[in-house]
Each structure stands twice: as structure tokens, then as C-alpha cells.
Amino acid sequence: MTTSHTPWSPESARALLVEIDEPGPVLVALQTLQAAFGYVHSDSIPIVADVFNVSRAEVYGVLTFYSDLRTTPPLDVEVRICMGEACQAVGARSLRADADALIGPSCDVQNVFCLGNCALGPAAVVNDRMIGRADASTLRDAVMATGAGA
Amino acid sequence: MTTIYVPCDSAARSVGADEIAEALAAALPEARIIRNGSRGMLWLEPLVEVDTPDGRVAYGPVTSDAVASLAEALPTAAAHPLRLGVTDSLPWLARQQRLTFARVGIVDPRDPDDYVAHGGLAGLRAAITIGPAASVEAVFDSGLRGRGGAGFPAGIKWRTVAQEAAEQKYVCVNADEGDSGTFADRMLMEGDPFLLIEGMTIAGLSVGASVGYIYVRSEYPDAITSLRAAITAARERGWLGADILGSGQAFDLHVRVGAGSYVCGEETAMLESLEGRRGMVRPKPPVPAIEGLFGRPTLINNVLTIAAVPFILEHGPEAYGALGTGRSIGTQVYQLAGNVLQGGIVETPFGITLRELVLGYAGGTRSGRPVRAVQLGGPLGAYLTADAMDVSMDYESVAAAGGMLGHGGIVVFDDTVDMAQQARFAMQFCAEESCGKCTPCRIGSVRGVEVIDRIIYGDAPEANRLLLIDLCEVMTDGSLCAMGGLTPMPVLSALRSFSEDFERSDHDHR
Numbered sequence: 001m002t003t004s005h006t007p008w009s010p011e012s013a014r015a016l017l018v019e020i021d022e023p024g025p026v027l028v029a030l031q032t033l034q035a036a037f038g039y040v041h042s043d044s045i046p047i048v049a050d051v052f053n054v055s056r057a058e059v060y061g062v063l064t065f066y067s068d069l070r071t072t073p074p075l076d077v078e079v080r081i082c083m084g085e086a087c088q089a090v091g092a093r094s095l096r097a098d099a100d101a102l103i104g105p106s107c108d109v110q111n112v113f114c115l116g117n118c119a120l121g122p123a124a125v126v127n128d129r130m131i132g133r134a135d136a137s138t139l140r141d142a143v144m145a146t147g148a149g150a
Numbered sequence: 151m152t153t154i155y156v157p158c159d160s161a162a163r164s165v166g167a168d169e170i171a172e173a174l175a176a177a178l179p180e181a182r183i184i185r186n187g188s189r190g191m192l193w194l195e196p197l198v199e200v201d202t203p204d205g206r207v208a209y210g211p212v213t214s215d216a217v218a219s220l221a222e223a224l225p226t227a228a229a230h231p232l233r234l235g236v237t238d239s240l241p242w243l244a245r246q247q248r249l250t251f252a253r254v255g256i257v258d259p260r261d262p263d264d265y266v267a268h269g270g271l272a273g274l275r276a277a278i279t280i281g282p283a284a285s286v287e288a289v290f291d292s293g294l295r296g297r298g299g300a301g302f303p304a305g306i307k308w309r310t311v312a313q314e315a316a317e318q319k320y321v322c323v324n325a326d327e328g329d330s331g332t333f334a335d336r337m338l339m340e341g342d343p344f345l346l347i348e349g350m351t352i353a354g355l356s357v358g359a360s361v362g363y364i365y366v367r368s369e370y371p372d373a374i375t376s377l378r379a380a381i382t383a384a385r386e387r388g389w390l391g392a393d394i395l396g397s398g399q400a401f402d403l404h405v406r407v408g409a410g411s412y413v414c415g416e417e418t419a420m421l422e423s424l425e426g427r428r429g430m431v432r433p434k435p436p437v438p439a440i441e442g443l444f445g446r447p448t449l450i451n452n453v454l455t456i457a458a459v460p461f462i463l464e465h466g467p468e469a470y471g472a473l474g475t476g477r478s479i480g481t482q483v484y485q486l487a488g489n490v491l492q493g494g495i496v497e498t499p500f501g502i503t504l505r506e507l508v509l510g511y512a513g514g515t516r517s518g519r520p521v522r523a524v525q526l527g528g529p530l531g532a533y534l535t536a537d538a539m540d541v542s543m544d545y546e547s548v549a550a551a552g553g554m555l556g557h558g559g560i561v562v563f564d565d566t567v568d569m570a571q572q573a574r575f576a577m578q579f580c581a582e583e584s585c586g587k588c589t590p591c592r593i594g595s596v597r598g599v600e601v602i603d604r605i606i607y608g609d610a611p612e613a614n615r616l617l618l619i620d621l622c623e624v625m626t627d628g629s630l631c632a633m634g635g636l637t638p639m640p641v642l643s644a645l646r647s648f649s650e651d652f653e654r655s656d657h658d659h660r
Contacts, residue, residue, distance in 0.1 A: 013618050023444060024426035027409060058427070061336060065428040066409030068368050084330025085525055085572070086561045089488035090516065112581065113529075114328055115369050116336040118561070119486060119493025120193040128371070132164030132195075 005038035012036070013044050017051040017099035025052050030069055032049050039070045040091040050133050077146050079139070080125045091135075095122050103143055152225045153181055155206065156197040158185035159340050160372040161333070167196040171214050174198070174646075177221035187341020188493030189255035191242055199237055202227045202365040208237040242511065247473070248497045249481050250457045251334075254341035259376055261351025263385045265344040271389070277352045278397045280463075285356040286312050289459060292467035293479035298324055298415075298452035299527060299556040299632070301478075301545045307449055310439040311357040313659070314447035319359035320451045321425065322349055322443060325373070326408050327413040329528025331487040331559030334495060335453035339366070339373035343380035344389075347403065349456035351394060352463055354401035357449050362403035365420050370412055377405050412529075416452045416631045419585055430585045431631045453558070454483055473500035478544030486512040488525075488561035503537040504603040508562055519564035523572075523648065527556020529579050530636035532643035533569065552643060554636070569648035576601045576640040584633060591634025594625040598641065605652050615652075618645065 006012065007090050016036055022028050033040050040063055049056040081087075081096050099109050109142050117123035120132035126142040156162075156171040175469025189197060189208075197210035198220065206492050207227040209220060217231055223230040234240060248254075257264045265271070277285040290305025311319060323346065327335040339346060348364045366374050380404060384390045393398045404425055408414050414423045421443050431559035443550035458480060462470045474478050478500035483509055488492045491513035496502075508514070508524060515521055521536045532553035534541070541551045548555040564574075577598030586592045598621055604614045629635040645652065 020536035024424060027423060028406070028426060031407065031409060033399060061428050062426065064413055068408075082330075085575070086331040086487040086528060086559075088565045088572075088575070089567065091559055111584070112369065112410075113294035114330045114332075116166050116327065116333040118331045118333055118559070120161055120195070121488070123164065129162040130160055132161060133549065144443065 006036055008041045008044075010043060013041070014051065017048060026054060026059060027066070030059075030063055036067060038074045039072055042071055061131040061149045075106055075108040078127055078134055079103060079105075079109045079143065080081050080105050080115075080119065081109065081134075082113070082115045082117070082123040083111045083122045084114040084118065087121035088129075089125055092122040095124070095134060095136065095139070099139065102136055102140055105109060107143060151180065152178065153182045153184060153201040154178070155184050155186045155226060156196060157188045158259070158372070159188035159195070159337060159369075159565050161192050161337075162188050162195040163372070164196070165195050165211070166468065167213065170198065170217060170294065170591075171212065173217040174221060174224075176214060177270050178216060178224065181225070183405060184258050185260075187254040187259055188494075189237060189243065189338060190251065190337070191240070191492070192494040194234070198224070199201045200224045200227050203248045204236055205239075206237045208234040208240065210234060211216075218479075225232070230284040242492065246497050247481055247499060250345075250454055251338065251342075251469075251495060251497045253345065257342060259341050259343055260379060260383075260388055262344060262380075262389075263493065265342075266351070269464075270344055271348060271395070271570045273463035274352055274389075274395065276463045277355060278395060280314065280398070282356045282358065285352060285463060288462055288467045289356070292470040293474075293477070294455065294458055294461045294462060294470065295477075295479065295545065296452055297454035297458075297482075297557060299329075299443055300373060301555070304451060304455050306497050307451070308353070308357055308437050309448045310437070311447045311492040312357070313357075314440060316447050318361070318444075318446050319357060319364040319444045320446055321353045321357065321359045321403075322419055322420070322447040322448055323350060323362070323364045323453055323456055324415060324417060324450060324619050325364050325453050326420060327370070327414040327453070327557065328367060328415045329530075330558050331561035332485050332557045333526060334558065336370050336373050337495060338453060338457055338656070339370070340376045343376045344384065345457050345460060346377070346453060347361065347380055347384050349491045350403055351401050352389065352455060352459050353451070354403075355394070355397075355399050359449060360402070362401065363424055363443070364405050365408060365414070366405060367408040367423055373382075374405060374407055381405065413585045413633050415632075417635060418631070420450070421448070428585070430587045431633070433630060453559075473499040475499070476546055476628055477546050478546065480557050482543065482555075484543065485559045485564070487559060489515045489517055489564050490562050491516050500544040502540050503539065504534070504543055504560070505539050507543065507560060508539060510524045510536065511564065511595040515562060517564045517566075519566065521562055522565040522567055523563040523569060525640065526559070527554040528630060529560055529576060530554070530639055531556050531559075533572065534643070535647045539643035554639060568654070569644040569651040570602065570606050570654065573641045573644035573652075574599060574606070576637055576644075577602060580633060580637040588628070588630040588634060590625045591630070593639070594621055594634060595637060598625075598637070599623060610650070615645065
């Protein structure tokens with residue numbers, strides 16, 4: 001996952017931001033930075049504020065409101081386990097309880113609320129790949145398949 | 151030439167549809183493989199179909215091991231252990247009446263010609279012919295109600311926005327389908343994106359809005375890709391842009407992606423997010439129809455509401471209004487989810503019973519254990535008991551039974567569920583996702599978790615039950631939006647109907 005991202009620099013961040021031509025651009029700007037660099041470096045805040053003529057406080061507020069946005073580089077493997085009620089009904093709680101032990105330190109395991117796969121739960125996403133009827137072994141296989149090791 | 155269909159729906163992909171499609175392509179290089187949407191029988195995914203003179207024949211659920219033998223059977227639609235028969239004749243599908251989902255699973259969602267070949271654009275052409283005022287009245291007369299959850303009459307919103315005089319108006323489609331147990335918006339956007347574009351274009355021309363936004367949650371990457379590709383194709387064909395179908399009228403639309411916030415499904419929080427800010431709920435009035443996106447009159451509808459519009463314009467409001475029961479007009483797309491044997495999409499006129507959906511269509515639980523609780527309408531919806539399943543699934547009947555139909559999601563739990571934990575989760579979810587603007591929601595949800603914990607631990611349980619009921623009353627009456635206002639629904643329904651679970655001695659006291 002990290003391999004597809006370019007290294008952060010103030011210059012490349014600014015170059016991306018000045019290309020954005022949308023009304024209400026701050027959230028789109030932060031999403032653009034995260035897509036490029038894998039995360040939103042905290043030094044981006046004054047740059048976003050400057051490019052779009054908003055306060056740094058406003059940028060910080062948006063950055064900290066949305067759970068998708070992160071301020072630290074991602075680990076190689078990101079595992080998101082759905083904790084919506086439909087997945088809880090088929091064992092998501094126990095899958096979540098097992099996940100940390102199962103997967104290892106190179107993985108970032110997070111809860112997510114609904115992946116829209118509610119008829120084939122428990123649902124999980126390993127990097128960009130969604131897994132239906134997930135269990136400990138399919139989850140571990142998917143992590144191994146990323147090549148990052150578990 | 152053999153034509154084979156393997157869904158590209160993300161639920162099908164989550165159980166291996168991509169691998170099956172690749173393996174079939176390798177085994178049958180002469181065949182044409184179309185990646186369609188899902189037919190909605192999700193427990194049978196990956197469901198592979200082949201064209202025959204009698205209609206499509208279905209095989210499923212297909213595993214990698216079965217591909218070799220399936221590749222031999224498919225060209226002649228021959229017998230195979232996974233052969234299910236002619237898809238349209240399968241009882242699960244044959245009993246449904248699909249208007250909104252008529253094309254999902256049938257067409258190639260990437261192909262605009264296929265859309266037109268299956269009746270697409272007829273509604274938009276009719277709207278252009280009869281003009282904006284008559285189009286608004288058609289939606290009003292149809293009795294269409296908002297499918298996002300509140301069930302507000304769509305025609306009233308359309309009239310209000312149409313009557314506003316403003317240089318710029320907007321149409322916003324709320325595709326922030328965050329309720330657990332709902333996935334109809336996702337399947338529609340992945341399986342028939344042109345329908346949403348057509349419906350939005352009709353809405354834009356009717357109310358006088360030249361720009362539209364679709365706010366899609368980031369958890370739906372396939373829907374985002376599908377919509378963006380469809381918008382590009384629609385622009386190339388003049389279905390969007392400065393001169394729609396040669397009418398001289400302009401409309402264009404954009405996809406905006408959410409960032410993992412449940413409360414942004416609330417319409418005013420969605421507007422804030424579309425404007426690039428924190429998803430904080432706005433007080434109403436002013437309603438968005440008068441002062442919405444960037445302060446302009448804005449029509450906000452759910453995906454399924456907008457997707458019903460082309461049918462109404464094509465066939466007339468009477469045809470749509472003839473379906474349903476009482477004031478719940480038309481068809482509803484029910485989504486069977488959670489612990490179900492046969493999960494998926496059931497589109498049928500309002501009025502089917504919950505029992506028929508849960509025990510009939512869904513076939514009971516996947517675990518084989520008895521159904522104990524059913525949650526309707528997402529995380530803010532009530533839990534019903536297995537005894538309450540004779541309720542008719544329309545807005546008024548479900549409300550009378552103490553529940554909420556919401557977006558049509560039905561989540562089934564078996565008898566291993568701990569309803570005190572589900573009630574606790576409802577409060578915890580609200581605490582996690584509250585935008586923080588109003589106190590009853592922001593603080594009440596945190597206090598709610600604590601009070602439920604005390605009840606579970608047996609700490610003055612009677613007094614704390616009264617406190618919880620009191621707290622729920624404050625949240626219901628005092629919250630700014632449905633997030634805090636409806637969180638008490640699952641909590642109180644669990645406390646009322648599953649009281650014994652709050653007294654269990656085997657709770658996990660973590």
C-alpha cells in the first residue's frame with residue numbers, strides 16, 4: 001500500500017492543491033493529499049489554508065472530523081473489519097476480538113461501520129480487497145496475499 | 151457465440167466473482183463475458199448466467215473448483231450440480247415486482263447502449279416533452295415518498311425547490327448509505343448507474359437546477375468508479391451537459407466522496423460536507439429546499455427516491471400510485487441482511503409482511519437457530535421480537551408497531567444475541583458518530599453507555615433503568631437531528647421487549 005504513494009513534500013503538496021478547482025474545496029483537498037501521499041502530513045495544514053484562503057483552524061477541524069483522514073503514514077496492510085449490526089449478527093465481534101492476535105504488527109486493524117455487504121457478513125477489507133463471510137482463516141489468507149506477511 | 155454473465159457487484163466480488171470471471175475467460179476464450187450487476191440473490195454469489203433461447207440460465211454459487219466442469223456445461227446450458235434453472239423463473243425472483251431494480255443484474259452497467267436497449271431514457275424523454283411544471287406534478291401525483299428513511303413526500307420538496315426563484319439551484323443525491331443492513335443504493339449505483347443519472351437529470355430540469363452532486367460514501371469504491379464512468383459516457387452522448395438530448399437545457403453532475411462519517415447521511419450534515427467542512431448538522435429551518443448547498447435552493451433525495459422517478463415519468467403517476475398500500479405508495483426495495491439463510495434484494499409493493507420477508511424470502515437464519523430479534527431501519531431503528539413479524543412493511547404500520555421502516559434494511563439475529571449488548575452498542579455508535587453540535591446527542595450517548603453498563607453490572611438496576619428511560623426522552627425530544635433523536639429507538643425497544651437480557655448473569659464484564 002505504501003509503495004504506491006509518493007513521498008510527502010511541501011512542494012508536491014502545493015502542486016496538487018493548486019490544481020483543484022471545486023467549490024468548497026477543503027475536504028476534497030485533504031482527500032487528494034491522502035490519496036497521493038497515503039496520509040495528510042500535519043505540515044500540509046498551513047499550505048491548504050493558504051491555497052484556499054481559509055483559516056488553519058478550519059483545515060484542522062475538517063482533518064480531525066473525518067475518520068478516513070489520517071495524519072500518520074499507513075502501515076503496509078490495512079485491515080478494516082465491519083462492526084455494523086448485520087455483521088455483528090453473524091460473529092463480527094468475535095472476529096474482531098481475534099483479529100489483532102491473528103494478524104500481526106505490520107497490520108493496522110480498524111473497525112468500520114458498514115461496508116454494504118450486509119447479506120454476506122462478516123465483511124472485512126484488506127487493503128482494497130473486500131472479503132465476504134470472513135473468518136479467521138480467510139482474513140489471514142487475504143493478509144498473506146498482500147505479500148506483506150503476517 | 152456464448153454470452154456469459156458474471157457479476158461485478160462488490161458483494162459478488164467479495165466471495166470470488168473476479169477469480170471466477172478470469173478462470174471462465176481462460177477456459178472459454180470464444181465466449182463473451184459480461185460483468186453485470188447482481189440479480190440480488192446474494193447467497194448464490196458468485197452467480198454465473200448463460201444466455202439461452204429460453205432466457206438466462208443460472209449456476210451458483212460457483213467456486214473455483216467448479217469452473218472446469220462449469221466451462222463444459224455453459225455453452226449448452228447443460229446439467230450441472232450448480233445449475234439452478236432459468237433465472238427469471240426462480241421463485242425468489244419471479245414473485246418480486248422490480249421497477250427500480252428492473253435493469254440491475256440484466257444490463258452491462260458500463261454500456262450506455264445497453265441501457266437504452268433496455269428502455270433507458272424513456273422517462274427523461276417524457277419529462278422533456280411534458281415540461282418542468284408537469285414533471286413536478288407527475289412526481290407529486292405519484293405519491294412517491296422519500297426512501298432515505300423519513301418518508302417525506304417527494305413531490306412537496308420538488309414543488310418547493312421549483313417555486314424558489316434563484317440564479318443557481320442544486321440537486322443533491324444522498325448516497326451516504328451508512329445504515330448497517332442496507333445496500334440497495336450501492337447495488338443500484340454499481341448495477342445500473344445510468345438510471346440514477348437519468349433520474350437526477352429529470353429532477354434538475356424539473357426544478358430548474360443546472361448542477362447536481364452525488365454524495366457517495368468512501369466505503370463504496372466500486373459504486374464511485376461505476377458512477378464516474380457512467381457520467382463520462384453520459385456526457386459523451388449528450389445525456390448530460392449544455393444541451394440534454396437536444397432540448398437546449400443544461401444539467402451536469404459530479405460525484406463527491408464522503409470520508410467515513412455516518413452523520414453525513416443526515417441531509418444538512420451532508421451539505422456541510424459537500425461544502426468541504428466538518429459534517430456538523432444545521433438547524434432547520436431554513437429547510438434545504440429553500441436554503442441548501444452554498445445557501446441556494448437544493449433538492450435532496452435518496453438514491454432510491456430519484457431512481458423511481460424515470461418510471462413515474464415514463465408510465466405516469468397513476469401506474470406508480472396503483473402500487474403499495476395506504477399512504478405507502480409504490481415498491482420498496484427491502485434488503486435482507488445479518489443472520490439470514492438467503493440474503494439479498496427483494497423489491498415488491500409495500501404491504502408484504504415482515505414474516506414473509508424473514509421466513510419466506512430469507513428462509514430464516516443462516517445459523518439454523520430460531521430468529522429472536524429483527525432490527526428494521528439501520529442503527530437508529532427498533533428491534534422487533536420474532537412474535538411481532540406479522541407487521542405489514544409500510545411506513546405507517548411499522549411506526550404503529552413501534553419501529554421505523556427507514557431505508558428498508560432488515561437485520562436478523564438468532565437466539566444467541568445479547569440484546570443488552572446491542573442496546574449498549576446503539577449508544578456507543580451514537581457517541582462515536584455524533585457530530586457534537588447538540589448536547590443531548592453528544593453527551594447523552596456517552597452517559598447512555600455508562601448507564602447501560604451499570605444496569606448490566608447490576609448496580610442499582612431499577613433506578614438506572616428509570617434513568618436510562620429519562621435520558622432517552624431527553625435525547626428524543628432535545629436532539630437536533632435523527633442521530634441523537636432516534637438512537638433511543640433501538641435502546642428502548644431492546645429494554646422493553648428483551649428486558650431479561652439486561653438481567654443476565656453471564657455478561658462479559660469487560
